[in-house]
Amino acid sequence: MKYTPDSSELSHTFGGRSPVLSVKPGTVLELYTEDCFGGLVRDVDDLPSVVCEFPYLNPVTGPFHVEGAEPGDTLAVHFVSITPARDWAVSSTFPHFGALTGTHTTATLHPPLDEVVWRYDVDVDAGLVRYHARRGDFSMELPLDPMHGTAGVAPAAFESRMTIVPDVHGGNMDTPELRAGTTAYFGVNVPGALFALGDGHCRQGDGEVCGTAVEAAMNTVVVFDVIKGAATPTPRFETDDCLMSAGSARPLEDAFRMSQHDLITWTAEMTGLDTLDAYQLISQAGTAPVGNVCDPNYTMLAKVQKKFLGGVRAYEGVHARLREISR
Amino acid sequence: MKYTPDSSELSHTFGGRSPVLSVKPGTVLELYTEDCFGGLVRDVDDLPSVVCEFPYLNPVTGPFHVEGAEPGDTLAVHFVSITPARDWAVSSTFPHFGALTGTHTTATLHPPLDEVVWRYDVDVDAGLVRYHARRGDFSMELPLDPMHGTAGVAPAAFESRMTIVPDVHGGNMDTPELRAGTTAYFGVNVPGALFALGDGHCRQGDGEVCGTAVEAAMNTVVVFDVIKGAATPTPRFETDDCLMSAGSARPLEDAFRMSQHDLITWTAEMTGLDTLDAYQLISQAGTAPVGNVCDPNYTMLAKVQKKFLGGVRAYEGVHARLREISR
Amino acid sequence: MKYTPDSSELSHTFGGRSPVLSVKPGTVLELYTEDCFGGLVRDVDDLPSVVCEFPYLNPVTGPFHVEGAEPGDTLAVHFVSITPARDWAVSSTFPHFGALTGTHTTATLHPPLDEVVWRYDVDVDAGLVRYHARRGDFSMELPLDPMHGTAGVAPAAFESRMTIVPDVHGGNMDTPELRAGTTAYFGVNVPGALFALGDGHCRQGDGEVCGTAVEAAMNTVVVFDVIKGAATPTPRFETDDCLMSAGSARPLEDAFRMSQHDLITWTAEMTGLDTLDAYQLISQAGTAPVGNVCDPNYTMLAKVQKKFLGGVRAYEGVHARLREISR
Amino acid sequence: MKYTPDSSELSHTFGGRSPVLSVKPGTVLELYTEDCFGGLVRDVDDLPSVVCEFPYLNPVTGPFHVEGAEPGDTLAVHFVSITPARDWAVSSTFPHFGALTGTHTTATLHPPLDEVVWRYDVDVDAGLVRYHARRGDFSMELPLDPMHGTAGVAPAAFESRMTIVPDVHGGNMDTPELRAGTTAYFGVNVPGALFALGDGHCRQGDGEVCGTAVEAAMNTVVVFDVIKGAATPTPRFETDDCLMSAGSARPLEDAFRMSQHDLITWTAEMTGLDTLDAYQLISQAGTAPVGNVCDPNYTMLAKVQKKFLGGVRAYEGVHARLREISR
Structure with missing residues (x-):
């Protein structure tokens, strides 16, 4: 179409x-x-x-x-x-x-x-x-x-x-x-x-x-x-290798906090890790790509390689399915 | 009504x-x-x-x-x-x-x-x-x-x-x-x-x-x-004694900046003062009442007594007219 | 001297x-x-x-x-x-x-x-x-x-x-x-x-x-x-009528938070109120005078009239004693 | 030693x-x-x-x-x-x-x-x-x-x-x-x-x-x-491929601003580009690695590959000389 x-x-x-x-x-x-x-x-x-x-x-x-x-x-x-x-x-x-x-x-x-x-x-x-x-x-x-x-x-x-x-x-x-x-x-x-x-x-x-x-x-x-029936509190992204959560807010540290908070709680959910264990893991394994620092809200991402989470499958594997369709 | x-x-x-x-x-x-x-x-x-x-x-x-x-x-x-x-x-x-x-x-x-x-x-x-x-x-x-x-x-x-x-x-x-x-x-x-x-x-x-x-x-x-034909870039307030400009933003210093900026440029407009002269006058004569520090944007006011501006008449005296009607 | x-x-x-x-x-x-x-x-x-x-x-x-x-x-x-x-x-x-x-x-x-x-x-x-x-x-x-x-x-x-x-x-x-x-x-x-x-x-x-x-x-x-033996985590002020706590930080909301946090916990300490009860009381009775919004840290105060706290005596009444000496 | x-x-x-x-x-x-x-x-x-x-x-x-x-x-x-x-x-x-x-x-x-x-x-x-x-x-x-x-x-x-x-x-x-x-x-x-x-x-x-x-x-x-005689307003880093400026401040956008400001003005200095031309080039070619978002000041870097600046030589090539000594 x-x-x-x-x-x-x-x-x-x-x-x-x-x-x-x-x-x-x-x-x-x-x-x-x-x-x-x-x-x-x-x-x-x-x-x-x-x-x-x-x-x-x-x-x-x-x-x-x-x-x-x-x-x-x-x-x-x-x-x-x-x-x-x-x-x-x-x-x-x-x-x-x-x-x-x-x-x-x-x-x-x-x-x-x-x-x-x-x-x-x-x-x-x-x-x-x-x-x-x-x-x-x-x-x-x-x-x-x-x-x-x-x-x-x-x-x-x-x-x-x-x-x-x-x-x-x-x-x-x-x-x-x-x-x-x-x-x-x-x-x-x-x-x-x-x-x-x-x-x-x-x-x-x-x-x-x-x-x-x-x-x-x-x-x-x-x-x-x-x-169906899956809540997503803030935009998230997935690639073949990585998972990401976006936070958009001011000041910039709040965009950072929102994105890290979502990636950490999402990680805990997907892996079964305790929240503080996930906090620690993302603190050492994660990156924080900057989106914009000029718009009405600033945007930051929290990002982690899936392999560091031990093989999680986000949203029931929809990314892989859509990759397949797109080929 | x-x-x-x-x-x-x-x-x-x-x-x-x-x-x-x-x-x-x-x-x-x-x-x-x-x-x-x-x-x-x-x-x-x-x-x-x-x-x-x-x-x-x-x-x-x-x-x-x-x-x-x-x-x-x-x-x-x-x-x-x-x-x-x-x-x-x-x-x-x-x-x-x-x-x-x-x-x-x-x-x-x-x-x-x-x-x-x-x-x-x-x-x-x-x-x-x-x-x-x-x-x-x-x-x-x-x-x-x-x-x-x-x-x-x-x-x-x-x-x-x-x-x-x-x-x-x-x-x-x-x-x-x-x-x-x-x-x-x-x-x-x-x-x-x-x-x-x-x-x-x-x-x-x-x-x-x-x-x-x-x-x-x-x-x-x-x-x-x-x-008619009067622009107001951000909410303003007037009492019998005072003029105020509101700023709503995050972080809180931006709410402060917006409110002070508006009061200063408005003062320059009403009095004919140069902008830096108005900056100086408001810096010494003004107050900064805090509105909220909890909502999606924070709000601060910049406030000054009209008498310190030497008898200005905001918006062609509409406040006095409405006071009159309200009595 | x-x-x-x-x-x-x-x-x-x-x-x-x-x-x-x-x-x-x-x-x-x-x-x-x-x-x-x-x-x-x-x-x-x-x-x-x-x-x-x-x-x-x-x-x-x-x-x-x-x-x-x-x-x-x-x-x-x-x-x-x-x-x-x-x-x-x-x-x-x-x-x-x-x-x-x-x-x-x-x-x-x-x-x-x-x-x-x-x-x-x-x-x-x-x-x-x-x-x-x-x-x-x-x-x-x-x-x-x-x-x-x-x-x-x-x-x-x-x-x-x-x-x-x-x-x-x-x-x-x-x-x-x-x-x-x-x-x-x-x-x-x-x-x-x-x-x-x-x-x-x-x-x-x-x-x-x-x-x-x-x-x-x-x-x-x-x-x-x-x-002796009294800790003061951040500068505080007292007048005949009021108590105040100062917070200095960036962004400005953190100066606000520090000052309010100190006044609320200090109020709880002096009055015996539960912390959330003190939070509520100061939220309705307090003011937030702005210090500076230009220095390396910004400063705000949290302020309350002593009468709204029901007759507290801060630091064992030292303010009154010093007032006496100063006369 | x-x-x-x-x-x-x-x-x-x-x-x-x-x-x-x-x-x-x-x-x-x-x-x-x-x-x-x-x-x-x-x-x-x-x-x-x-x-x-x-x-x-x-x-x-x-x-x-x-x-x-x-x-x-x-x-x-x-x-x-x-x-x-x-x-x-x-x-x-x-x-x-x-x-x-x-x-x-x-x-x-x-x-x-x-x-x-x-x-x-x-x-x-x-x-x-x-x-x-x-x-x-x-x-x-x-x-x-x-x-x-x-x-x-x-x-x-x-x-x-x-x-x-x-x-x-x-x-x-x-x-x-x-x-x-x-x-x-x-x-x-x-x-x-x-x-x-x-x-x-x-x-x-x-x-x-x-x-x-x-x-x-x-x-x-x-x-x-x-x-000798070279001023460095904020810490800078150099690798074989990249130049970086650090900014440390609160809120986080100010750490970002400091780092970008320094990299842009430094770029203009090294390349002879007009400041706004350097602003544009770094805006499209630069990255912004996050340092800390937990310390008394937050730290961000502004980073660019040297090749995008057309072969600059920072601080008279001291990085290459020290690399040489270190081998």
């Missing part, structure tokens, strides 16, 4: 929208997602604050109603492939947005930093993007590593959230771990889950320091599944 | 709801608001986690469509009176909620603190509430100082937020400054503003440390006005 | 210094303290970053060895009077210091805000200071309210800390509550306690937003006492 | 101590460092809160006076090898210490989590440590990855800091990046720099979540060098 939204079908919230499509678990879905600027920043002279209009930022494709998903279940979304749709991508600073500037909440009396756009060449075959300095003639090739910054479901409690916000429903987590080969798990809050996806990045550094990544439209293939 | 909601009319979000009533600017409106527990916690044995059901917490009365209010305008709401509706009120701890406990985001491995309910006697005529210790026979009279914890308008950007969240649209700011005699200003995001009100407190300490105040249903009288 | 340091006797740390004087408990001591700029900023053209030299900032007078004070005891310091020593005072912005600017730790890519000095007239008899805008001809009288920003003892664990740092040993708490009439309590970490004092302010707003207050040299009278 | 301290020679602060040895730049120094418990926790029944005495925790070996190092210079310390000194190591929870517990500053009313000790087998030849659950019979081998949690120089401004504190002088950064093969750079604050080292870890997870790593005494070989 294939779905390419026209621009009037794009959504700017999680929640508060009717589904654009209903899909059955197991369906392989090909999607097109527009970049975070709605495709309006095409060159270095297209300043985002001029060509984009609030709140029409960070559009997502969807939401998709997944049949059979009910509150209390878990939606599994396996990312089969994520491919840049164009041979260019853009990044920029944006007034009062980013980790190293005064912002709306970390309010200072400084005028904004200069708004600058960088245009990257994208070479999918070579697996590279090319950076060009704006104020000098330095260029540099960096590895292509496509991912989605924004993915999630409708929030609980009748909420509707801007797509730029990451929270327990997913949203704009901006973690490089959401790449092809990963299965993402979201707790379902409303019938059909109402999954949506956007904000493709050709690559990003940890923290998305300047506020934007190498932003690109994407052709992406996903497969859905529903795990 | 008088409005008493039945329980099916209560709202649990700002945004995402149709108005219950349309009112003209200048209308004096009498309202009934239920307490934050929906009136279900009546005695010390009514544990909130048992008798209340998520997300049906912190109900608000409204929303009210204020005629003529358009995005870009400011809604002024003057609080004429706030009167406890019953001769009792309640407070409680709640599992993993409050400033001195691990929470959902400040995630720890501790089991929750004990869930305990305190029932206060309320004596409106004497202007007192009476606290009774639960584990000993200590009692203490405290001054009645009625206020609303939750007040605000529909958010921008198609968002809908749980009433428990404070942000730039208002919401659950939980500041004792929202008492009778105060005019609150909110930036309008949607036609009619869609103002709603709830979460009456007979009194609260700064920070609402344990997570709840002396919670009570209220009979409240408000008057609305609309200031 | 009277002590006026010459400039070579000023100290820039708590800890790591030999006492300048040894005093007996009960001694009334008259002190001179220099301002936070070491007296080098005398006019609007004396830019602190030019005339002052790191680390010779924020000098304190002392330390004083108080006879009989041993680790595990509490030092009580009653402030009899605090009087500006000159008829002028100064305030300033300082590059990358203050609440509304990028700083060394809240690191941004912004250049510093302009460095500006304000000179205040000080009229002790009239009880006023006069602010003058630098970029316009606005002037404003503000009430004189003299206080010390910096007061404390030598830290534990062989530490020596710059005077600009507030922590559990006291230091640069920058709270307006440290005014005449207050008794401050500090846990003693080393023999003699080694108390020192400085950073007089003619007044300051909550948070010391711009990074400096109305800075002045002071003539100050204190009386010491030692409470 | 070889130095093994006896227990009376161990230091518990950075600063405030006389050097134990003076060494010339280029000297290869073999050191013994005791574990963070002073070697007193040897088995699961040795509870740290019982067998250790505050402030005699986290002992360091040193300080070493490095000849020719003067304030304004940079000390380079190359880690040639780090080898566990015993065939066992320990880890533990500790009352009110760690990322997922209420602490002294993140003060809550919870009683402490259980204090539990884990004893690891250490197999240097196999390159493994073995974890044993305490409350069940689960065991797991984890890769040995020896590192030092604590390394630094005497602080500026006459300060003396407990070894448990990380800050711009180094200290208890607890980052796995401080392993053999790394060169660490520290700004020199006092003549001789006064470098000290301790807190060996057989391995640790990111964040040292439970508060301690796999703690071990170490035999460690280092080589020193001094880079």
Whole structure:
């Protein structure tokens, strides 16, 4: 099944929208997602604050109603492939947005930093993007590593959230771990889950320091599944080798705490270990990849190799099954 | 005009709801608001986690469509009176909620603190509430100082937020400054503003440390006005003597920064002072009342006596006009 | 007893210094303290970053060895009077210091805000200071309210800390509550306690937003006492009407948590209330005055009126005794 | 040259101590460092809160006076090898210490989590440590990855800091990046720099979540060098492939900001790139390894592969020279 939204079908919230499509678990879905600027920043002279209009930022494709998903279940979304749709991508600073500037909440009396756009060449075959300095003639090739910054479901409690916000429903987590080969798990809050996806990045550094990544439209293939009766308190990810829990909050230590707390209690659940034994094991065996340190909530992950947990099988092996379907 | 909601009319979000009533600017409106527990916690044995059901917490009365209010305008709401509706009120701890406990985001491995309910006697005529210790026979009279914890308008950007969240649209700011005699200003995001009100407190300490105040249903009288073409970036308050700006964010220093930033730039605007001169003046003349340090965002105010600004007239004197109407 | 340091006797740390004087408990001591700029900023053209030299900032007078004070005891310091020593005072912005600017730790890519000095007239008899805008001809009288920003003892664990740092040993708490009439309590970490004092302010707003207050040299009278065998985990203050606990930490909510935690457990101790009962009582009866939101640690206080605790007598009534001596 | 301290020679602060040895730049120094418990926790029944005495925790070996190092210079310390000194190591929870517990500053009313000790087998030849659950019979081998949690120089401004504190002088950064093969750079604050080292870890997870790593005494070989006239504002690290800057602060986003700010401005300096161009490049090419999220300051690193900067040569190639000496 294939779905390419026209621009009037794009959504700017999680929640508060009717589904654009209903899909059955197991369906392989090909999607097109527009970049975070709605495709309006095409060159270095297209300043985002001029060509984009609030709140029409960070559009997502969807939401998709997944049949059979009910509150209390878990939606599994396996990312089969994520491919840049164009041979260019853009990044920029944006007034009062980013980790190293005064912002709306970390309010200072400084005028904004200069708004600058960088245009990257994208070479999918070579697996590279090319950076060009704006104020000098330095260029540099960096590895292509496509991912989605924004993915999630409708929030609980009748909420509707801007797509730029990451929270327990997913949203704009901006973690490089959401790449092809990963299965993402979201707790379902409303019938059909109402999954949506956007904000493709050709690559990003940890923290998305300047506020934007190498932003690109994407052709992406996903497969859905529903795990009945399994609660997922915060987004989780699985790859062939690793398990991860995401935490999105401020200050950053709370994003860290949420993610570690979930990975530790999940580990205890899967292994039968006592909670303090799991606390100790994850403390020595785990890593803590940084997602974003620029969005309305910051995002961190807690990550562990499955082999260190002694062969656990998360969510009844759904990741392996979806891998199989995706081949 | 008088409005008493039945329980099916209560709202649990700002945004995402149709108005219950349309009112003209200048209308004096009498309202009934239920307490934050929906009136279900009546005695010390009514544990909130048992008798209340998520997300049906912190109900608000409204929303009210204020005629003529358009995005870009400011809604002024003057609080004429706030009167406890019953001769009792309640407070409680709640599992993993409050400033001195691990929470959902400040995630720890501790089991929750004990869930305990305190029932206060309320004596409106004497202007007192009476606290009774639960584990000993200590009692203490405290001054009645009625206020609303939750007040605000529909958010921008198609968002809908749980009433428990404070942000730039208002919401659950939980500041004792929202008492009778105060005019609150909110930036309008949607036609009619869609103002709603709830979460009456007979009194609260700064920070609402344990997570709840002396919670009570209220009979409240408000008057609305609309200031056309005046933007209000974050909620502001005015009394006969003082001006205040609210900031809601995490960590707490960001709530402080937002509130101070707004008061300083607003001061510069009203007085014609240079921004750094206003920074200096507020730094020496201002105070910083704490709202809540327990909700999804924390709230602080920046406050200054009008006389220290040399006779400014905020929003063209609307506070004085509404005071006049309310007499 | 009277002590006026010459400039070579000023100290820039708590800890790591030999006492300048040894005093007996009960001694009334008259002190001179220099301002936070070491007296080098005398006019609007004396830019602190030019005339002052790191680390010779924020000098304190002392330390004083108080006879009989041993680790595990509490030092009580009653402030009899605090009087500006000159008829002028100064305030300033300082590059990358203050609440509304990028700083060394809240690191941004912004250049510093302009460095500006304000000179205040000080009229002790009239009880006023006069602010003058630098970029316009606005002037404003503000009430004189003299206080010390910096007061404390030598830290534990062989530490020596710059005077600009507030922590559990006291230091640069920058709270307006440290005014005449207050008794401050500090846990003693080393023999003699080694108390020192400085950073007089003619007044300051909550948070010391711009990074400096109305800075002045002071003539100050204190009386010491030692409470044997009484631990004080974080600085506490007492006035005729109120008790207060200070918390100094980052982020600001941790300063809030520390101060509230101490006031609540101290209340439970003094009244015999159960901890959760004390949590509830302080949650409704307490206030949370903000100290500084600009120093290496932020400072907040938790404060309650003694009458709401039912007639407690802190530290065996030492405040009343010192009040008596001071008359 | 070889130095093994006896227990009376161990230091518990950075600063405030006389050097134990003076060494010339280029000297290869073999050191013994005791574990963070002073070697007193040897088995699961040795509870740290019982067998250790505050402030005699986290002992360091040193300080070493490095000849020719003067304030304004940079000390380079190359880690040639780090080898566990015993065939066992320990880890533990500790009352009110760690990322997922209420602490002294993140003060809550919870009683402490259980204090539990884990004893690891250490197999240097196999390159493994073995974890044993305490409350069940689960065991797991984890890769040995020896590192030092604590390394630094005497602080500026006459300060003396407990070894448990990380800050711009180094200290208890607890980052796995401080392993053999790394060169660490520290700004020199006092003549001789006064470098000290301790807190060996057989391995640790990111964040040292439970508060301690796999703690071990170490035999460690280092080589020193001094880079004259080169300032280093915060600790930096270099490996054959990467450059890193450390930030230590609270909240965690400030540790992130400090580290990213330093790496970006350092990159601009080394490459000649404009600051915003460097901001963009690091935003897409950089990573953000987490050090500790449990100590008095949290530590994060900003890290980039040298090849992405186009062949920079940091500190005039000192890392390569020290690598050469170490072979």
